[in-house]
Amino acid sequence: QSVLTQPPSASGTPGQRVTISCSGSSSNIGTNNVYWYQQLPGTAPKLLIYRNNQRPSGVPDRFSGSKSGTSASLAISGLRSEDEGDYYCGAWDGSLSGYVFGTGTKVTVL
């Protein structure tokens, strides 16, 4: 059972901006960094955003992250067909002493 809540789906046309939310609690997002992972169809997840809003090298600046209180969000601007896939947020949970993932959001490019 996922501790972090995400909308099941999000969609947009090419070039549009899409935002995905991630809702948690004081024991995870409220006190720890948030990470975002991208899973394209048939592939392993890949780190997309670290420490709330940092992009690893090679990740386009179309992807951006933010955090406020016990929630976080991922924005994809200039949506492209190759962005279609599943997106997960993640954070350490101090109460559970474990890493927790979001429920996942499927992004569709119309």
Next chain:
Amino acid sequence: EVQVVESGGGLVQPGGSLRLSCAASGFTFSDHYMNWVRQAPGKGLEWVGRIRNKLNSYTTEYAASVKARFTISRDDSKNSVYLQMNSLKSEDTALYYCVRKAVADGSLDYWGQGTLVTVSS
């Protein structure tokens, strides 16, 4: 180039055991915590557990769903991490990923391609 490669998956009966292996290369393995994450068919990601590095006494942590049934170990001389799974249940059926944690923060920054475990009679 950083690589993590899982092996050992397969079909096992309920109540049985299986040991997964993960071979790492391209980085100083001993510096990093290593994690196992699983994904049931058509479902989301679930963290299974992790093992810290020598500096942190190789301590382990597990998800409640696998605690007391699964054990993570590592052999830094072989750049390898292992997942011993006992008392397997049908709900343990999943693709199991070996994942490196970054030294600097909590990023799960390199993922293997996964090995499939199917628990069925």
